[in-house]
Amino acid sequence: MKAGKKTLSVLIVGGFLSIAFVQPFNLKQSIEAGKKVYETNCMNCHMQDGKGLEGVFPPVAQSDFLKKSPNEIIDVLVKGQSGEIKVNGVTYNGVMPSVEYLSDQEIADVLNYIQNSWGNKNTKPILPDQVKKRRS
Numbered sequence: 261m262k263a264g265k266k267t268l269s270v271l272i273v274g275g276f277l278s279i280a281f282v283q284p285f286n287l288k289q290s291i292e293a294g295k296k297v298y299e300t301n302c303m304n305c306h307m308q309d310g311k312g313l314e315g316v317f318p319p320v321a322q323s324d325f326l327k328k329s330p331n332e333i334i335d336v337l338v339k340g341q342s343g344e345i346k347v348n349g350v351t352y353n354g355v356m357p358s359v360e361y362l363s364d365q366e367i368a369d370v371l372n373y374i375q376n377s378w379g380n381k382n383t384k385p386i387l388p389d390q391v392k393k394r395r396s
């Protein structure tokens with residue numbers, strides 16, 4: 261009986277401790293990690309300044325496409341993107357191969373990076389779990 265109570269209180273204290281130690285998602289860290297992912301996997305086409313190449317590679321800097329829902333943006337990376345799209349009033353009809361070989365974390369990081377660079381601002385981070393849910 262006594263031992264049972266002790267076990268219970270250990271469990272309760274343990275529970276509180278693990279809640280206290282769960283780190284909130286660190287957006288700043290994610291953006292920093294995302295910069296490296298961008299330089300290795302995206303910069304060839306979308307360019308270092310994020311401006312792309314008009315008519316060929318759409319810009320990710322100041323892109324109105326990035327105002328779409330997080331799922332639509334995640335899908336471009338997880339599933340690839342082809343067919344006609346309009347970005348900032350310019351029509352593109354190219355093929356972006358999917359980067360599904362990147363981890364959920366890397367995809368979240370690179371999206372947080374592009375959403376917070378070159379004048380873009382989105383303080384609501386994309387989380388690895390959201391990326392995971394879009395894979396099928």
Ligand code: HEC
Pocket residue numbers: 297298301302303304305306316317318319320323324325326333336337341342343344345347352353354355356357359370371374
């Ligand atoms: C081989 C060239 C290439 C690479 C590498 C590439 N993209 Fe793209 N990306 C494109 C093209 C082309 C389109 C437009 C496809 C279309 O016309 O339907 C596009 C579209 C997009 C869009 C939607 C439109 C916009 O500009 O906002 C986003 C966001 C995007 N890419 C992000 C990325 C990210 C992040 C990476 C790296 C993980 C990446 N791309 C790697 C060529 C590329």
